[in-house]
Amino acid sequence: xxxxxxxxxxxxxxxxxxxxxxxxxxxxxxxxxxxxxxxxxxxxxxxxxxxxxxxxxxxxxxxxxxxxxxxxxxxxxxxxxxxxxxxxxxxxxxx
Amino acid sequence: xxxxxxxxxxxxxxxxxxxxxxxxxxxxxxxxxxxxxxxxxxxxxxxxxxxxxxxxxxxxxxxxxxxxxxxxxxxxxxxxxxxxxxxxxxxxxxxxxxxxxxxxxxxxxxxxxxxxxxxxxxxxxxxxxxxxxxxxxxxxxxxxxxxxxxxxxxxxxxxxxxxxxxxxxxxxxxxxxxxxxxxxxxxxxxxxxxxxxxxxxxxxxxxxxxxxxxxxxxxxxxxxxxxxxxxxxxxxxxxxxxxxxxxxxxxxxxxxxxxxxxxxxxxxxxxxxxxxxxxxxxxxxxxxxxxxxxxxxxxxxxxxxxxxxxxxxxxxxxxxxxxxxxxxxxxxxxxxxxxxxxxxxxxxxxxxxxxxxxxxxxxxxxxxxxxxxxxxxxxxxxxxxxxxxxxxxxxxxxxxxxxxxxxxxxxxxxxxxxxxxxxxxxxxxxxxxxxxxxxxxxxxxxxxxxxxxxxxxxxxxxxxxxxxxxxxxxxxxxxxxxxxxxxxxxx
Numbered sequence: 059x060x061x062x063x064x065x066x067x068x069x070x071x072x073x074x075x076x077x078x079x080x081x082x083x084x085x086x087x088x089x090x091x092x093x094x095x096x097x098x099x100x101x102x103x104x105x106x107x108x109x110x111x112x113x114x115x116x117x118x119x120x121x122x123x124x125x126x127x128x129x130x131x132x133x134x135x136x137x138x139x140x141x142x143x144x145x146x147x148x149x150x151x152x153x
Numbered sequence: 154x155x156x157x158x159x160x161x162x163x164x165x166x167x168x169x170x171x172x173x174x175x176x177x178x179x180x181x182x183x184x185x186x187x188x189x190x191x192x193x194x195x196x197x198x199x200x201x202x203x204x205x206x207x208x209x210x211x212x213x214x215x216x217x218x219x220x221x222x223x224x225x226x227x228x229x230x231x232x233x234x235x236x237x238x239x240x241x242x243x244x245x246x247x248x249x250x251x252x253x254x255x256x257x258x259x260x261x262x263x264x265x266x267x268x269x270x271x272x273x274x275x276x277x278x279x280x281x282x283x284x285x286x287x288x289x290x291x292x293x294x295x296x297x298x299x300x301x302x303x304x305x306x307x308x309x310x311x312x313x314x315x316x317x318x319x320x321x322x323x324x325x326x327x328x329x330x331x332x333x334x335x336x337x338x339x340x341x342x343x344x345x346x347x348x349x350x351x352x353x354x355x356x357x358x359x360x361x362x363x364x365x366x367x368x369x370x371x372x373x374x375x376x377x378x379x380x381x382x383x384x385x386x387x388x389x390x391x392x393x394x395x396x397x398x399x400x401x402x403x404x405x406x407x408x409x410x411x412x413x414x415x416x417x418x419x420x421x422x423x424x425x426x427x428x429x430x431x432x433x434x435x436x437x438x439x440x441x442x443x444x445x446x447x448x449x450x451x452x453x454x455x456x457x458x459x460x461x462x463x464x465x466x467x468x469x470x471x472x473x474x475x476x477x478x479x480x481x482x483x484x485x486x487x488x489x490x491x492x493x494x495x496x497x498x499x500x501x502x503x504x505x506x507x508x509x510x511x512x513x514x515x516x517x518x519x520x521x522x523x524x525x526x527x528x529x530x531x532x533x534x535x536x537x538x539x540x541x542x543x544x545x546x547x548x549x550x551x552x553x554x555x556x557x558x559x560x561x562x563x564x565x566x567x568x569x570x571x572x573x574x575x576x577x578x579x580x581x582x583x584x585x586x587x588x589x590x591x592x593x594x595x596x597x598x599x600x601x602x603x604x605x606x607x608x609x610x611x612x613x614x615x616x617x618x619x620x621x622x623x624x625x626x627x628x629x630x631x632x633x634x635x636x637x638x639x640x641x642x643x644x
Contacts, residue, residue, distance in 0.1 A: 061521075073476060073520040074483075075513055076501035088514055088575060089521070095576045096465045096531070102538055109536030110543055112367035113353035113592025114397040121393070133254040137487035146485050148496050 175225030185644030224267030247507025257360025275315030285314025310340030335585025342610030357392030415449030444633035476519025
């Protein structure tokens with residue numbers, strides 16, 4: 059299957075990456091090149107195969123449900139591009 | 154012999170014997186960096202004051218007879234490992250202003266063992282690339298030159314291109330690196346040094362900028378196999394802060410290097426004989442197997458029938474995980490911010506300005522293969538093929554103790570080559586990617602030179618958590634190869 063310009067725009071929207079019209083055409087070609095190459099996997103017989111989610115062949119550990127960290131607002135906010143007191147700031151989202 | 158020419162093991166012995174001082178050794182590397190880094194661009198950030206302070210501490214410890222495994226050893230740190238108080242960029246504009254308030258577990262382990270950090274090594278943006286050309290901080294020059302064309306600037310490979318170039322040019326005794334699809338082994342091969350991606354779970358991922366979490370694994374690059382073993386011994390270990398960290402003892406990897414290969418069974422996967430594999434790579438591979446036979450190993454054919462599907466499978470799994478991991482770069486909590494009319498506009502403008510082309514491509518591929526209606530056709534299918542690839546290795550390791558293949562299909566290529574065709578660039582990793590999908594350890598060892606005088610590597614793959622066999626085979630290949638060639642640009 060091949061991506062049309064509308065689908066490229068939709069993916070960019072889902073990925074929260076702004077693309078202009080000139081970029082859509084370029085991305086369409088590149089993404090279709092990659093997806094076309096990936097199509098070869100359709101030939102593999104995967105009937106009855108259980109999917110492998112990761113390389114760690116182990117069950118996940120449990121730990122005590124306790125607070126192990128915290129009380130470091132200044133360290134957390136130290137890299138904020140904009141802050142107000144102990145808060146991150148964003149453009150107004152509620153009218 | 155100059156100080157920068159020592160191997161890590163030699164430098165350690167001389168430091169402990171008080172024949173050289175740690176501050177003197179670090180000073181030699183800092184002046185080498187000052188001289189060569191403006192050209193090579195192997196470091197994004199150099200931290201001379203910190204390095205000298207750590208070296209002076211090391212001298213005190215050595216004088217007091219308190220030598221830890223890496224006391225006074227100067228290293229380069231791939232700029233993907235968070236270092237407290239030292240800028241960590243991941244090679245991306247979006248993280249250019251980021252100064253972590255914490256230390257990654259791997260680098261904390263190295264500091265615990267007395268290492269000295271010279272600075273942060275260049276890399277492909279978010280470790281996505283095979284040439285170091287996707288770095289927002291510029292490409293890295295491979296210190297090796299083609300004999301016939303010494304003016305051509307070659308890539309060091311990637312993504313750990315700065316780490317590999319720094320070690321090859323003698324700007325550090327060793328370096329940390331990470332490998333999601335070949336990012337330790339391919340640059341090690343291109344730069345004529347050794348590098349190991351250990352078993353998934355051997356080194357903690359905590360505090361390392363994430364690319365594809367089910368594949369990412371840290372490991373060292375260094376000039377010799379033994380040096381890699383020493384470094385891995387310090388980097389590895391259980392970490393409760395990483396949910397997939399393996400709760401296992403760290404064996405004496407360095408001791409395994411001296412084991413030899415007598416009686417070992419070495420597998421040769423017939424599917425790795427690709428159409429169009431160059432004659433010199435084929436010949437080097439055959440030579441490597443002969444060396445192992447001469448050292449007492451038995452070489453047998455094995456079959457990894459799903460190998461040919463590994464690369465396209467990787468290019469579904471890795472971008473899918475990357476699109477999820479990189480969602481955190483939103484311009485709100487840390488990193489670059491581009492103002493927008495509203496919150497969504499702020500996100501979109503920040504990510505458009507902050508990510509480079511390759512990262513954007515991979516995020517978009519990942520977003521697509523995970524999107525409603527396509528998940529089963531792409532992502533779920535890829536996970537099933539991943540299970541088949543693992544089963545191939547499990548079956549093969551029922552018959553053999555290690556597998557030997559070429560590390561890369563070619564020697565280092567020129568800066569600017571393969572840049573207009575993403576798939577051609579991806580093919581660099583055809584021999585390395587299967588080990589990441591299966592989670593098994595893989596080591597690249599320099600084994601010879603191409604007709605052009607460029608280094609070529611052989612890859613050793615092993616069973617999960619059997620790095621010791623991998624080191625034993627790698628060290629045997631290294632002894633037989635007697636690789637002593639040096640790059641053109643060297644401190």
